[in-house]
Amino acid sequence: MSFQAETLTWGIGRKTVLHELTFSVQPGEMLGLLGPNGSGKTSLLRLLAGLKTPAGGRVLLEGTDLRRLPRRDIARRVAFVEQHAGTTANLRVEDVVRLGRFPHRRPLAGWTAADAQAVDAALDRAGMTAKRGDGWHSLSGGEKQRAQIARALAQTPRELILDEPTNHLDIQHQIGLLRLISGLGITSVLSLHDLNHAAMFCDRLLVLHHGHIVADGPPAQVLTPALLHGVFSVQATVDPDPQTGRPHIRYVR
Numbered sequence: 001m002s003f004q005a006e007t008l009t010w011g012i013g014r015k016t017v018l019h020e021l022t023f024s025v026q027p028g029e030m031l032g033l034l035g036p037n038g039s040g041k042t043s044l045l046r047l048l049a050g051l052k053t054p055a056g057g058r059v060l061l062e063g064t065d066l067r068r069l070p071r072r073d074i075a076r077r078v079a080f081v082e083q084h085a086g087t088t089a090n091l092r093v094e095d096v097v098r099l100g101r102f103p104h105r106r107p108l109a110g111w112t113a114a115d116a117q118a119v120d121a122a123l124d125r126a127g128m129t130a131k132r133g134d135g136w137h138s139l140s141g142g143e144k145q146r147a148q149i150a151r152a153l154a155q156t157p158r159e160l161i162l163d164e165p166t167n168h169l170d171i172q173h174q175i176g177l178l179r180l181i182s183g184l185g186i187t188s189v190l191s192l193h194d195l196n197h198a199a200m201f202c203d204r205l206l207v208l209h210h211g212h213i214v215a216d217g218p219p220a221q222v223l224t225p226a227l228l229h230g231v232f233s234v235q236a237t238v239d240p241d242p243q244t245g246r247p248h249i250r251y252v253r
């Protein structure tokens with residue numbers, strides 16, 4: 001098992017945001033996290049990345065409670081692309097991507113050929129090689145997003161967590177990014193708002209509603225008209241795509 005959440009609960013002040021969530025993520029699986037605005041997706045992703053501490057229950061990473069793992073050990077294998085991640089420093093794209101190597105570097109050790117190779121490969125996979133020398137502030141929103149993804153890939157993670165990674169991307173780059181993630185062969189957990197994209201690429205979908213898991217399974221099992229109406233308050237028909245057999249949603253206006 002990559003991640004296991006056991007009766008995971010988190011809240012802020014008196015408000016419980018996530019209610020006793022139990023689920024697991026298999027190694028190599030691409031898990032899509034769906035839910036309306038405010039349903040708790042970002043909170044859950046931050047708990048999985050060890051950036052928040054559960055109020056109840058726990059998160060296990062390959063069987064070990066995240067709270068027992070040093071931050072650096074987590075960073076060596078789990079990469080997190082946050083929503084609105086950025087930097088105020090005037091760094092070049094390449095410098096931002098190089099930050100992904102930090103958890104792998106030993107104190108006083110220099111920059112190695114393996115570090116350079118990981119950065120080059122990450123820039124290439126994220127389609128950012130041509131922009132590597134550009135200043136952060138000169139990038140468009142979508143380019144910043146892809147540079148953050150390159151930073152995460154430079155970390156050579158075994159688990160990749162992404163919070164709405166297709167935000168700000170044009171359609172070509174949305175599809176390209178989801179294809180890239182699904183082709184990595186590593187465990188990934190990502191929140192998405194485009195349900196058809198989730199159906200096209202994810203192995204499994206987990207749906208949150210008011211901080212509760214209301215569905216967990218393969219896309220064809222999860223994305224039913226009843227769920228779309230009950231959770232997302234939309235009328236839609238769902239048919240299997242003739243080529244892939246995966247569900248395709250048509251919304252009713």
Ligand SMILES: Nc1ncnc2c1ncn2[C@@H]1O[C@H](COP(=O)(O)OP(=O)(O)OP(=O)(O)O)[C@@H](O)[C@H]1O
Nearest residue numbers: 012017035036037038039040041042043044191208
């Ligand atoms: N630091 C915080 N302070 C106050 N409320 C918070 C905080 N973090 C989360 N919440 C609340 O928890 C709930 C879930 O928020 P979260 O950002 O996890 O939802 P989400 O599903 O990612 O939403 P969206 O799709 O809009 O990004 C919201 O009601 C939010 O206001």
